[in-house]
Amino acid sequence: MTRFIKTACVRDCPNTCSLLAKVEGDKLIALTGDPQSPTNQGRICPKCVRYPRRVYDPARVIYPLIKVNGEFQRASWDQALDLVTERLAKLAQTQPETILYYQGFASRTALKLVNRRFFNLLGPTTVTKGTICGGAGQGAQDLDYGNRISHDLRDHENSGLMILWGRNPAVSSLNLRPVIKSLREKGRPVVLIDPVLTASAPLCSWHLAPRPGTDADLALALARLIFEAGREDKEFLSQRADNLVAYQEMVFSVDLATRAAVCDLAPADIVKLAQMIMERGPVSFVLGWGLHRWQNSHITMRSIDALGAVAGSIGVPGGGVSQGFEEYQPFDWSVWGDELQPDRRRLFMPLLGEELDQAQPPVKFILITAGNPVASLPDANRVKAALSRAPFKVVAGHFLDDTALLADVFLPATTFLEEDDVVASYGHSYICPINQAISPLGECRSDFDLFMALGARLNLADYVKPREEWLRLILGPTLKMGVSLETIRAGGAYQPDIPHVPYQDKRFPTQSGKFNLLERYEPPAVYDADRRFALMSTAPKEWLCSEILPGEHLKILPVTVNEAVARELGFQEGEEVWVHNGLGRLKAQVRLNPQLRPDLVVIPRGGWGQYDCNVNVLTQALLTKVGSGTAYYQSRVDLAKI
Ligand SMILES: Nc1nc2c(c(=O)[nH]1)N[C@H]1C(S)=C(S)[C@@H](COP(=O)(O)OP(=O)(O)OC[C@H]3O[C@@H](n4cnc5c(=O)[nH]c(N)nc54)[C@H](O)[C@@H]3O)O[C@H]1N2
Ligand SMILES: Nc1nc2c(c(=O)[nH]1)N[C@H]1C(S)=C(S)[C@@H](COP(=O)(O)OP(=O)(O)OC[C@H]3O[C@@H](n4cnc5c(=O)[nH]c(N)nc54)[C@H](O)[C@@H]3O)O[C@H]1N2
Numbered sequence: 001m002t003r004f005i006k007t008a009c010v011r012d013c014p015n016t017c018s019l020l021a022k023v024e025g026d027k028l029i030a031l032t033g034d035p036q037s038p039t040n041q042g043r044i045c046p047k048c049v050r051y052p053r054r055v056y057d058p059a060r061v062i063y064p065l066i067k068v069n070g071e072f073q074r075a076s077w078d079q080a081l082d083l084v085t086e087r088l089a090k091l092a093q094t095q096p097e098t099i100l101y102y103q104g105f106a107s108r109t110a111l112k113l114v115n116r117r118f119f120n121l122l123g124p125t126t127v128t129k130g131t132i133c134g135g136a137g138q139g140a141q142d143l144d145y146g147n148r149i150s151h152d153l154r155d156h157e158n159s160g161l162m163i164l165w166g167r168n169p170a171v172s173s174l175n176l177r178p179v180i181k182s183l184r185e186k187g188r189p190v191v192l193i194d195p196v197l198t199a200s201a202p203l204c205s206w207h208l209a210p211r212p213g214t215d216a217d218l219a220l221a222l223a224r225l226i227f228e229a230g231r232e233d234k235e236f237l238s239q240r241a242d243n244l245v246a247y248q249e250m251v252f253s254v255d256l257a258t259r260a261a262v263c264d265l266a267p268a269d270i271v272k273l274a275q276m277i278m279e280r281g282p283v284s285f286v287l288g289w290g291l292h293r294w295q296n297s298h299i300t301m302r303s304i305d306a307l308g309a310v311a312g313s314i315g316v317p318g319g320g321v322s323q324g325f326e327e328y329q330p331f332d333w334s335v336w337g338d339e340l341q342p343d344r345r346r347l348f349m350p351l352l353g354e355e356l357d358q359a360q361p362p363v364k365f366i367l368i369t370a371g372n373p374v375a376s377l378p379d380a381n382r383v384k385a386a387l388s389r390a391p392f393k394v395v396a397g398h399f400l401d402d403t404a405l406l407a408d409v410f411l412p413a414t415t416f417l418e419e420d421d422v423v424a425s426y427g428h429s430y431i432c433p434i435n436q437a438i439s440p441l442g443e444c445r446s447d448f449d450l451f452m453a454l455g456a457r458l459n460l461a462d463y464v465k466p467r468e469e470w471l472r473l474i475l476g477p478t479l480k481m482g483v484s485l486e487t488i489r490a491g492g493a494y495q496p497d498i499p500h501v502p503y504q505d506k507r508f509p510t511q512s513g514k515f516n517l518l519e520r521y522e523p524p525a526v527y528d529a530d531r532r533f534a535l536m537s538t539a540p541k542e543w544l545c546s547e548i549l550p551g552e553h554l555k556i557l558p559v560t561v562n563e564a565v566a567r568e569l570g571f572q573e574g575e576e577v578w579v580h581n582g583l584g585r586l587k588a589q590v591r592l593n594p595q596l597r598p599d600l601v602v603i604p605r606g607g608w609g610q611y612d613c614n615v616n617v618l619t620q621a622l623l624t625k626v627g628s629g630t631a632y633y634q635s636r637v638d639l640a641k642i
């Protein structure tokens with residue numbers, strides 16, 4: 001008998017698509033987009049279409065493994081959990097700070113909140129702080145608005161002009177693509193600002209490719225041109241914004257030619273864009289994660305927020321500077337339990353290698369769920385070495401990826417098709433159900449069941465509760481607003497407290513109640529300036545983060561290079577070269593592109609080191625100055641003949 005079960009994709013992606021799982025007997029046959037979903041409206045991305053292959057891939061590990069003399073051996077859950085709890089219990093009593101919990105970004109569901117609670121109940125264990133995903137944007141926008149809230153996707157339809165800034169919707173934003181199409185059909189321009197010539201460029205009316213990391217200068221130059229034309233939103237700036245004098249001083253302190261030189265754009269192009277902003281409003285600025293991965297990301301993001309204010313975009317239908325949503329917004333964060341351990345040690349996730357090397361007392365036990373830090377964190381060689389040195393590692397996941405290979409105990413996790421849960425999104429405000437479609441494969445267990453089992457073994461009072469009970473506790477704030485769990489399970493519901501158009505009353509949860517204009521410019525931070533190319537290790541179309549099937553890794557990673565530069569260096573199309581810097585080197589195959597900026601190369605992120613496909617052997621572990629994010633795109637490399 002064929003059944004269709006409503007569920008949603010839980011991976012780190014702004015779309016969080018509602019899905020229909022087609023199931024026959026207990027077998028997942030296919031995933032399709034849920035046509036009743038107001039967000040993806042039946043659409044589905046190629047990665048989700050292929051996901052059933054991931055569920056059933058023969059390389060998926062579906063039994064617990066314990067490493068004996070360097071080799072993994074199949075074990076029972078009891079054996080694995082006995083080993084884990086024996087170690088945990090001993091350290092929790094004597095040196096809880098030597099226990100580290102690392103929670104990755106692969107699954108962003110409601111019930112994941114209980115994972116960290118377990119470690120908080122155990123004592124002052126060590127956890128991570130900072131993020132490898134979107135921290136910089138949230139941190140920067142919180143400074144300007146008091147709280148980052150974006151315009152609903154449906155409101156973008158009201159825009160007169162959309163500016164996609166550091167975002168690659170052809171790859172990462174399935175739900176934005178119909179909006180882009182519809183705006184263009186209505187004759188409203190969509191401008192892309194991205195140093196890289198991406199697959200999104202053909203979807204847009206115009207593509208501007210500034211020097212990487214220099215967008216703040218572009219935003220400030222645009223603001224100056226709008227002021228000079230006397231077309232700024234005077235009412236908002238004078239009544240509802242703070243720091244106007246300092247901001248204007250900063251804007252006028254540098255002329256157009258100088259700013260244009262910083263971002264390596266033609267002054268005439270900046271003038272043209274300024275004219276579009278003045279004539280085509282309301283303007284929606286839609287920011288991507290490419291802007292997050294720089295030490296001075298906050299300056300970029302805040303100067304675009306300020307440009308939005310100058311352009312009259314804030315709190316206006318069809319306007320806004322939209323960057324994302326808080327995916328844990330509908331849930332009760334106190335379940336996380338961090339306030340139980342205010343004085344505990346926290347290691348920066350983006351600097352994990354260095355942090356582990358320097359940790360005193362050293363970390364002795366690491367548990368990793370839903371993450372593959374060796375492939376995903378910057379400075380992979382250091383991360384791998386530091387994790388290897390830690391005496392005992394437990395990894396819960398799906399495959400023997402680079403991180404799992406280092407584990408002493410591997411615990412087989414379910415995929416979202418095998419679980420009941422709820423998920424919200426950082427790209428929209430629709431809460432989606434995760435309804436179990438099939439039984440867990442082999443002996444796989446959800447993280448939830450794993451932590452309940454650990455909690456039971458360690459007698460953690462008040463922690464071991466049925467799934468349903470935890471879900472209702474976590475969803476407390478949403479249930480209180482009148483959305484029932486049953487409604488969510490039946491398909492989903494919008495978060496009632498998130499407006500289509502935020503800040504329409506022009507009141508902000510900042511100290512003064514006003515919008516904060518950026519006061520102080522900082523030039524783009526430079527690292528490794530002597531190396532020739534900026535390394536853009538961006539999201540590829542074919543896979544998501546490091547979720548690649550063992551059989552589907554490329555034989556060799558491509559490195560896209562400007563054609564003229566490659567010729568000057570003596571490289572041919574298809575040639576294998578070393579991409580290198582002070583951190584490491586990677587063999588890659590040259591792809592020539594005549595239109596790419598000459599000062600950068602592009603290599604897709606997510607590949608595994610065990611297949612020589614990990615670009616993060618070349619990325620610097622650098623923190624963003626605001627939001628504790630990761631400045632991946634600030635890394636620089638050279639190319640060399642093999
Ligand atoms: N297919 C696929 N989809 C994905 C992912 C994936 O790996 N594969 N990853 C998911 C995740 S985890 C996330 S966080 C999102 C990310 O979604 P996106 O933000 O769309 O992805 P990125 O590739 O990180 O960056 C977007 C663009 O920013 C550009 N960029 C980099 N630096 C700058 C800069 O200084 N200025 C400007 N203007 N642009 C810059 C890059 O060239 C890139 O094309 O996508 C999600 N979706
Ligand atoms: N060079 C470079 N590197 C980057 C980026 C970049 O722009 N450039 N972007 C970064 C970004 S935005 C992100 S979000 C990160 C993502 O990096 P990570 O946080 O490492 O996440 P993933 O690679 O998606 O997943 C890792 C593993 O989690 C396991 N998993 C999936 N679901 C579950 C589950 O429910 N439970 C358990 N226990 N395991 C599960 C899967 O086996 C998967 O292999 O990568 C970052 N890395």
Ligand SMILES: [Mo]
Nearest residue numbers: 012132133134
């Ligand atoms: Mo991400």
